[in-house]
Amino acid sequence: MSAPKKVVLAYSGGLDTSIILKWLQAEYGCEVVTFTADLGQGEELEPARAKAVTLGIKEENIFIEDVREEFVRDFVFPMFRANAVYEGLYLLGTSIARPLISKRLVEIAEATGADAVAHGATGKGNDQVRFELAAYALNPDIKVIAPWREWDLTSRTKLLEFAEQHQIPVAKDKRGEAPFSVDANLLHTSSEGKVLEDPAEMAPDYVYQRTVNPEDAPDTPEYVEIGFERGDAVSINGEALSPAELLTKLNELGGKHGCGRLDLVEGRFVGMKSRGIYETPGGTLLLEAHRGIESITLDRGAAHLKDELMPRYAELIYNGFWYSPEREMLQAAIDKSQEHVTGTVRLKLYKGSAQTVGRWSDHSLYSEAHVTFEDDAGAYDQKDAAGFIQLNALRLKLLAARNRKLK
Amino acid sequence: MSAPKKVVLAYSGGLDTSIILKWLQAEYGCEVVTFTADLGQGEELEPARAKAVTLGIKEENIFIEDVREEFVRDFVFPMFRANAVYEGLYLLGTSIARPLISKRLVEIAEATGADAVAHGATGKGNDQVRFELAAYALNPDIKVIAPWREWDLTSRTKLLEFAEQHQIPVAKDKRGEAPFSVDANLLHTSSEGKVLEDPAEMAPDYVYQRTVNPEDAPDTPEYVEIGFERGDAVSINGEALSPAELLTKLNELGGKHGCGRLDLVEGRFVGMKSRGIYETPGGTLLLEAHRGIESITLDRGAAHLKDELMPRYAELIYNGFWYSPEREMLQAAIDKSQEHVTGTVRLKLYKGSAQTVGRWSDHSLYSEAHVTFEDDAGAYDQKDAAGFIQLNALRLKLLAARNRKLK
């Protein structure tokens, strides 16, 4: 790979990406463009602008954007249509944000004539893979710089020395090492590393940032009604909300009731297992409610096929293959199923749990006439079941007869 | 089908199966053998014996058995190795009990020279299918009698008249109709029908029989450690327990903390949707803990394959195909994966939720040396990630280049 001339850096304004910024300049003598996105991580963006200016970035090379609506509408919602969970439990909060960042990095590179993009993910994690696969899939000629895999700033001390040498201001509370590493966006907060590295040990309470401890949640349940149209949530308690507004509101509700905490050991794409603490308050409500509305509006055949496809779909997102033909094929199948996933679900939120307690829809496939224990007025002829069972049994009977004969 | 001469009836001792007993005698003039099993449903069995005698069944034709250990060991545990849930949520508590009942019905038929078996499931549900597919798979020549599909006792009034005519004692509290229908065994209690038929309406609290309302659960969390060997739970808080003892104990713990309630609309195999309230306190803890121990002992490739196979496996059990070659194939694959699923999981139980907060094992695949944010002493070379990503990206790059060329 030839040296990059102009690099678009995913820039948070924090110490690590500031060091990367300076390192790119020092290492490659290249022009740096910064991209700072509001994905709902809950931090002010303007300080990042000021900091970039301080570090010598030209005004026209500073890109700061609020992408929350795009994030929820084009990434989070499509994923939730699939009821995606990784390894049975993880709602993919980090995974789903990476492709959007790469998409904007590549677009800004094309707009500014940059030949490379750079990110601050380490060489041990999944995020490097997600950033880079997405970037390459969107622009096969782009260069991707992953400083953590390249430089020799392999300790906190070296990093701080580098910062000092390059006049990068270091906040006092950043001098020491963080007790764990955090990623956050509108969908979730993840914490991992350091104090969390022993999976036998319970995570200390201070790790949790976005959800109250269930013990501290209200002693009274709260009921919330989530409205869906064609598979996507569109309202809360009857109030229509934009995607990002809706997820924000669900986060408040879920966080308040201690919902969506997860302590998980997962298998990384790069081969080792890692332990993470995830908080996905709004997403947890959304998943439960989406399953709830599907339960009455989605045909069994479609629902079961979705369930069978889901683990693969989730794995693709986890592994960074959002922009791949196979993810898009699965998405096409999933989206096809959502045409009638419209209606309302009532959830009960209480001390860490979120459970469907009611659901209704004009698109419902539930037929009280058919299922009733009462007289069904001929909707269903129980005698049909005899034939149904006989023919389902036929191959099993032939099998049993064969096996008996051979004994 | 020629008329049966001797029928083994799945007999609970209750009013409905007592009516079936008499109806079989009246309709077919056949000898009736009763089979009453203790599956952990929480009812005394001896009254069933007395009642059968009263109804004229010969002592040698009355079979009463405690099958709880067999149930948990040979049915529940194998199923939990798969982390089986139907439609994302249902732990299959009713489904998994049916094949065992059919197995004993067929075995007793063979032992007593009966040519038929009979069950009390209706023509609208899944249980008829489960009973019958299992029976036919075990004995292709057996006849199966499903009185609810055959007789004309289509109302409560007619049933009570029949009971009166045939001197079947009717308890006073059975004169009225039950407000909903219940099935119970050591794994779960299900309630459905009548007051539960409107899926928009929250289930009334009196429906729940085995779990306290989370609001009424203890205000202090309880921690429990579940030990596993080769995929099966073997101990609680260090105390070795037999399968049925263990599940009994988990039920107590889960029930006390309000764990394992589920309000579900599901797609029945016979084609309609139905709404059920399920309580699976112990099973809910077991599933969570089993996923927890797998998370550190099971390889990612095995775990993901299991997740992909699981929905089909669960569907097979739900649909009644326990005794089918494809369920057995999947079981072989699942069991193969469990060799090292050994270790201990700590769960936190609190007001309806059961969550893994720690897990450890001599068989752990978790390598702190590899995953650590600290210096890993060369366990992992971050530069490998570059090549890993490049080759994973190659096809995506070729694709992007092709698509760009054609634009």
Next chain:
Amino acid sequence: MSAPKKVVLAYSGGLDTSIILKWLQAEYGCEVVTFTADLGQGEELEPARAKAVTLGIKEENIFIEDVREEFVRDFVFPMFRANAVYEGLYLLGTSIARPLISKRLVEIAEATGADAVAHGATGKGNDQVRFELAAYALNPDIKVIAPWREWDLTSRTKLLEFAEQHQIPVAKDKRGEAPFSVDANLLHTSSEGKVLEDPAEMAPDYVYQRTVNPEDAPDTPEYVEIGFERGDAVSINGEALSPAELLTKLNELGGKHGCGRLDLVEGRFVGMKSRGIYETPGGTLLLEAHRGIESITLDRGAAHLKDELMPRYAELIYNGFWYSPEREMLQAAIDKSQEHVTGTVRLKLYKGSAQTVGRWSDHSLYSEAHVTFEDDAGAYDQKDAAGFIQLNALRLKLLAARNRKLK
């Protein structure tokens, strides 16, 4: 089911469906509408009109249509996009024609105010299921009459007596029983039953109707080039052809060279195994060529996902679930993959085999630059493979280390 008042019958003009026509009138006193379709079965349709008139059907109740283009365009081609084969070998020639027939039956019923449709499939086969599931999926209120499951004309003699009683002309060569049963359309001819019922016995040569015996095929290979656009064949040897024209031409080519014969024992949806002789000359060429063009234009991820979904997709078509949400979901995924499946494949046809010997496309993903054994000018860095392998190996190494430790 209340008695039908007006029935649309799938009418071939042959003896069996003529008997059904009269039986419907006699049994139900209902008005009969006939629908005769040219699906490419190779029979004149006008005699069916004359016969229907003879049997008393009103002119406005006789529907005769050439649906060959619709058949190939909307049913055969979508199916071939999936490379669908049932049980590894069967190209689903009968299965794929049934939904179209049902669709027209239902549409004609709605247009003529009929409340029922009728078909001539027996109660042992798959076709009854396919006809009826499609009809019910398109009109949930339609009645379906399957005379073979209802009447008592259970022997050849009784059928002929019925024909005689009802003045149905019986051709001399129809007095005896056919030595086997045939179904044909533009995609295939199937033969089954009678002389073919022993699967150990080789099918006699006179069974084959549409393909020459490979021994009698030309001694010189013939090469044919099939052009594709977006997954569908559009030309042969450079000549653009409509879907039905194209399949007709492929049938000629394949038939001449003895391609597409299949002697199969298959598992029917109704539970038993049956033996069929299938001739699918054009389809066999089409499948081979479609795989050929996909091999250079379809990404590996998409191709492998398609291969994994295919057996389910084929099973759905075989079982009659063309009009089901899950088939439509799979179709959406498959269609999504075909956007760039454009280009040309050269096949060699010779004495029963059809093999790809060349393929080219502007949409090709094949990169000689990457794959070459010669100098690749830096297109591919072989050192990347080391990292790729290391990280793919990591979990296997951790597994091996764990297993060694425990030995």
Next chain:
Amino acid sequence: MSAPKKVVLAYSGGLDTSIILKWLQAEYGCEVVTFTADLGQGEELEPARAKAVTLGIKEENIFIEDVREEFVRDFVFPMFRANAVYEGLYLLGTSIARPLISKRLVEIAEATGADAVAHGATGKGNDQVRFELAAYALNPDIKVIAPWREWDLTSRTKLLEFAEQHQIPVAKDKRGEAPFSVDANLLHTSSEGKVLEDPAEMAPDYVYQRTVNPEDAPDTPEYVEIGFERGDAVSINGEALSPAELLTKLNELGGKHGCGRLDLVEGRFVGMKSRGIYETPGGTLLLEAHRGIESITLDRGAAHLKDELMPRYAELIYNGFWYSPEREMLQAAIDKSQEHVTGTVRLKLYKGSAQTVGRWSDHSLYSEAHVTFEDDAGAYDQKDAAGFIQLNALRLKLLAARNRKLK
């Protein structure tokens, strides 16, 4: 990676691996152990011994083994139980041999105290991955040397110079470059590269080495009967044969009749597409026959599950994951299904095609009594089909009714 001290080299005795042998000594100053296996590639092994001695390898460090029986019994046969084909067509002849070679390399390393193994696969292909994943899975501490990824002998000229410098004898016909690259074993011969690199061009006839051109095959068909027991072939025309003998015999038969030629463009695991010419004469017969015997002895549920699992299974083998938990899980499922896959299949071989024309077995599930067009004496009640269809249709009807209501 520290430098290896003692390396076990997969040594063919040919020029390339002789150069590797010397290069290992020169580069690492390490002791070299050679392993030469007879996998049925059709070459004498003793010349490899002589050559190794010439190159200075100690007698006790030369391992020459006939592993043909192990190869067929423990690798080829288990794979054929799955009917495995990669990308619809490739019988995995190269892929399946690699794990066995790695297994022996690792075993010899452990026996001789070597700390490394080496292979002669390039950095562009799949074989490096297969060799190395297998080696690491069997010994997590082993070093693997892949000289083609490391050295700078990047042209034919440099290789020959190196050979000259190190006194490696170069046969005259090896001075020029081979027109394509070949791999062979008892299952297949593959040819790729150079003259084959344009996938539009038909492969020249001289590429084929193991099968006659179908045009040159006998003008008379030959019939062959293959006997199976529990999924594995055990006899030909009634003669019991060992696994390797049997495959050898099938190769003769298939080769004589021009069976098993394949011209394929495939997606490599490392990301690019490549074109290969494969000859798998015996394997082609074996696959056809195995499907044939399964068609009468394997239950439909098992068969369809196998078909769904197969693409993944084949992909795992292609990608080098033979020794992975997920391949072993799938193998357990597949093997479970083969218990009754016992019986005989008759194939017709003629001018490039091999087709099942008859099959019989004591384990047959085919029931003429059920399927017959004649009177079935009550084996099957056609009326059962009505109920079977009604309940399969129910969800489709509910769906159609819902959709109509909303229009």
